[in-house]
Amino acid sequence: MADRYSLTCYDLVVQFPHASRPALDGVSLVMSPESVNVIVGASGSGKSTLLMCLAGLEAPTKGRVVHGDVDVYRLDDRQRAAWRLRTIGLVFQNSELVPELTLRDNIALPLELLGTGRRDALKRADHLAEILDLGESSKRRPSEVSGGQAQRAAVGRALAHRPAVVLADEPTGALDTTNRHAVIGLLDDLVRAEGSTLVMVTHDEHTLPKNARIIRLADGQIMGDAA
Template structure:
């Protein structure tokens, strides 16, 4: 597998709180990496630095040939629109848009015409068994349905890397398995890398590798699959 993401000696503090303290991580194409650890250990900060959402105080993140930490805001935004997909813990759907419009939004931001963007969005909603939610707004659907819509939004651009923060937290076990099987399919068929933060061993079991973060550092790793 070819290396997609490489992080070296990432350090990040918020006031007197040390979030990252020299974290290193490599992620390859087609690899699912589960990031685990206690609350406050730095898991989400690590993911946000990898994704270019947060700039570390020091250290370096490389995505292929691009130094993400040194990239301009516009370059980082372009990465997040086209190369990266995101699933946040509470979905973070746009409440004013319907579900199909939410899923189509990343495509529309890349210049895809509305009809084509919504056709592709509908296809992903069908794969996640929420096609009947397409014309409803997020406030009219359940939290679990909204999380599946958020997963569809993350995958609709066929990103090279998906960052998922507790992607199954709002789902029952059956729907959680559906989402993880879909991530596995994308990894195997398209070479998508998946970096997921989770507390659930059953979710981590779908990964190729577990990374344990403690006190802002990566302490141990273990293979799963």
């Protein structure tokens, strides 16, 4: 299990080349372990850019992202990739599973990349598949299962290595109402059980995790922050 520390960003500014205004314009946040943070805001307000900065995938023009004693953008590319693999679990809107692998093998993949033996990785994958109620679909490939099953497997893959931080970008955006509630409920239960920090971007303010902190962005700035 990766160590649990606050994930903090200081005065993040992201100015894309040729853009008339910054995508992020001075965002500072502290997100503690076991906290559930939801980022909302209009299209283009900077939600995905913030998530990518927190993931170590988008270097800010200015500002810092700090996790424990790691100053993420002071690491070189190789160190940052290793930090990300160990520390972060990512969930995207369209599960982004490896098409050639079964759901079970997709869930086991991050553990295997981190050096866990195949037998132990599959044991953990099977445990998660059970919690995620994947049943027999766990032995099928992504193209052979429903969108809801694929997205539940994507949650399993993001959490398999017990990451300290789980980042989810519109994780329910492609799902119907029943599956939306199921995926949010599972994500919420699993991150709380592991003591991870969850940061989730959503358009859907009707399907939120329990007791979430809501961070509202507008034009790259924080306009509201309430538990």
